[in-house]
Amino acid sequence: MHCPAARGELSGALLELFGRDPGDGRDPLPGAPAVAAADPYGEDVQLALHLCYELHYRGLPGVSDAWEWDPRVLRLRAVLESAFLAALRADAPAAGDVDAALEELVTEPPDDGGADGASYYLRDHGTSEQLREYAVHRSVYQLKEADPHAWAIPRLTGQAKAGLVAVEYDEFGAGRADRVHATLYADLMRDLGLDDTYGRYVDAVPAVTLATGNLMSLFGLHRALRGCLVGHFATLECTSPPGSRRLVRAMERLGAGPAAVRFYAEHVSADAVHEQLVRRDVVGGLLRQEAGLAADVEFGVTATLWVEGRFERHVVEAWRAGRSSLRRPVGGGGKGAADAPVGVGAGP
Numbered sequence: 001m002h003c004p005a006a007r008g009e010l011s012g013a014l015l016e017l018f019g020r021d022p023g024d025g026r027d028p029l030p031g032a033p034a035v036a037a038a039d040p041y042g043e044d045v046q047l048a049l050h051l052c053y054e055l056h057y058r059g060l061p062g063v064s065d066a067w068e069w070d071p072r073v074l075r076l077r078a079v080l081e082s083a084f085l086a087a088l089r090a091d092a093p094a095a096g097d098v099d100a101a102l103e104e105l106v107t108e109p110p111d112d113g114g115a116d117g118a119s120y121y122l123r124d125h126g127t128s129e130q131l132r133e134y135a136v137h138r139s140v141y142q143l144k145e146a147d148p149h150a151w152a153i154p155r156l157t158g159q160a161k162a163g164l165v166a167v168e169y170d171e172f173g174a175g176r177a178d179r180v181h182a183t184l185y186a187d188l189m190r191d192l193g194l195d196d197t198y199g200r201y202v203d204a205v206p207a208v209t210l211a212t213g214n215l216m217s218l219f220g221l222h223r224a225l226r227g228c229l230v231g232h233f234a235t236l237e238c239t240s241p242p243g244s245r246r247l248v249r250a251m252e253r254l255g256a257g258p259a260a261v262r263f264y265a266e267h268v269s270a271d272a273v274h275e276q277l278v279r280r281d282v283v284g285g286l287l288r289q290e291a292g293l294a295a296d297v298e299f300g301v302t303a304t305l306w307v308e309g310r311f312e313r314h315v316v317e318a319w320r321a322g323r324s325s326l327r328r329p330v331g332g333g334g335k336g337a338a339d340a341p342v343g344v345g346a347g348p
Contacts, residue, residue, distance in 0.1 A: 003060050004051070004202045008044025009034055014051050014076070022066035029072055035079045040087040041310070045080055046207040046214060050140075052077040053217040057144055058198055081218055088215075092306035094298035098287070101231075101301045102279055105238035118315045119243045122250035126319070131254055132192050133325050136201045137315065141213045142185040143198050146171035148213075149233050151220035156282075158289060160230070163281025167237065167274045184263045191257035194330070204326045208314045215307050219300060227286065227293030231300020234283050235308075237274040244268045 006012035013029050020026075038045050054060050055068040067073055095101070122131055146168055156164060173179035186196035195201075202210075219229035244267035251261045287294055318325035 003062065004047060006044075007047045008038070008042075010038060010044045010048040010076070010080070011051060014048055014073070017072065018051075018060065018063040018067055022064050022070060027072045029076045032079050035076075035083050038083075040083040041207060041211060043207045045083065046210040047202075049077070049080050049084065049214045049218075050202065050210045052080070053214060053221070054199070056217070056221065057147060061199075084211075084214070084218065088303045088306070089299070092299070092302040094295050094302055096295065096298070098231075098283075098294045098298040098301075101298045102234060102238070102283065105235060105301065106275065108242055116316055117243070117312045119246040119250070121316050121319060123246040123253070126250055126254065128254050128256075130319050130325075131250060131256065132194060132330075134315065135189055135192050135194060135260075136326060136330055137205055137209045137311070139185065139189060139194075139196075139201055140199075140205055140209055141216070143182050143196070145181040145185060147182075148216040148220040149229065152226055152229050152233065155223050155226040156230075156286060159281050159285030160283075160289065161285075163277050163285060164230075164233070167233075167277055167282070170270055170274070181263075181266070184259075184266060187259035188263040191259040201330060204328055204330050206314065206325075206327050208311045211307050212311050215303060225296065227290070227296025228300035228303070230283055230286055230293075231297040232304045233300075234278045234297070235301050235304040237278045240267050241275065 003015055003018070004011075006015050009030055017028060035045070051060065052073060055063070055065075055073070059065055059068075118134055122134060126134075149164070149171075150168055152164055153161060153168070169175075171181050173181070173183070177183065189196040216229070216232055219225045219232050244264040247264040248261055248268060251264065283297060287297065315325040
């Protein structure tokens with residue numbers, strides 16, 4: 001495997017730095033003016049954030065682990081995060097009613113036939129290739145499912161901690177390696193003829209996809225944003241069952257294999273239980289102890305919905321226009337398969 005290709009000055013400078021000896025004291029990274037001039041949701045900023053964050057997960061191919069806490073990388077990451085967070089606060093402000101925000105998460109429209117989300121589209125209209133594209137997009141997070149939320153564990157106490165650990169225990173397979181949700185997603189990818197290698201498709205996905213993963217890493221790596229991380233956690237758990245149910249139907253309609261169906265079927269049943277646990281114990285427990293975090297929890301909800309909404313719109317609009325939602329289509333054949341040539345209408 002290889003590191004993703006640069007998408008601009010910021011990501012290019014990081015990749016150049018990572019190719020050096022960590023003992024080299026030079027600092028070639030751009031400063032705040034370069035970040036300020038860039039689109040906080042754009043390809044360069046989002047890839048740069050992804051590169052910084054991956055140092056805290058499984059690392060980057062060929063990159064020394066010594067870069068994880070290097071002051072040069074942390075300085076640039078802080079500026080990137082500040083720009084991303086400021087944009088999110090402007091675009092997805094909290095209204096001041098966390099209870100209403102949580103209630104809205106579990107309210108499905110009475111007639112979902114006209115809904116625009118990717119799971120609706122795949123259920124009713126999607127092709128097998130679009131289903132594979134969707135799996136590629138989601139692989140950037142799903143192959144490390146639940147890892148970012150684990151950072152909340154040492155930052156919570158009492159019932160909030162107990163409730164979150166109970167959910168995370170299920171996400172990590174309840175003691176069984178073959179049932180770890182990231183492993184189940186790897187099974188899904190192989191079932192769809194995709195390469196299940198961690199990070200394999202980062203080059204193929206656009207900034208709107210990277211942003212969905214970067215958001216939870218941003219919230220997870222900062223204790224000051226623990227309320228936002230809990231709001232993010234609640235959003236994923238509360239919206240997962242209906243979306244997963246639609247994806248099960250899409251998988252069955254398109255003839256996907258049993259492993260692909262199993263991943264989403266598991267989320268229909270597990271997350272229906274998790275939804276109640278998260279609202280009552282995790283969110284409720286946190287706010288009983290730290291009521292001042294209500295606005296942060298709500299912002300975690302609104303920011304997650306906003307970022308996920310951008311992703312969903314990008315995917316569905318591309319499909320309706322008859323083009324790939326990826327930066328470049330990917331080849332089939334499973335592990336080791338090469339990317340297909342860029343097709344007509346593929347993203348830049």
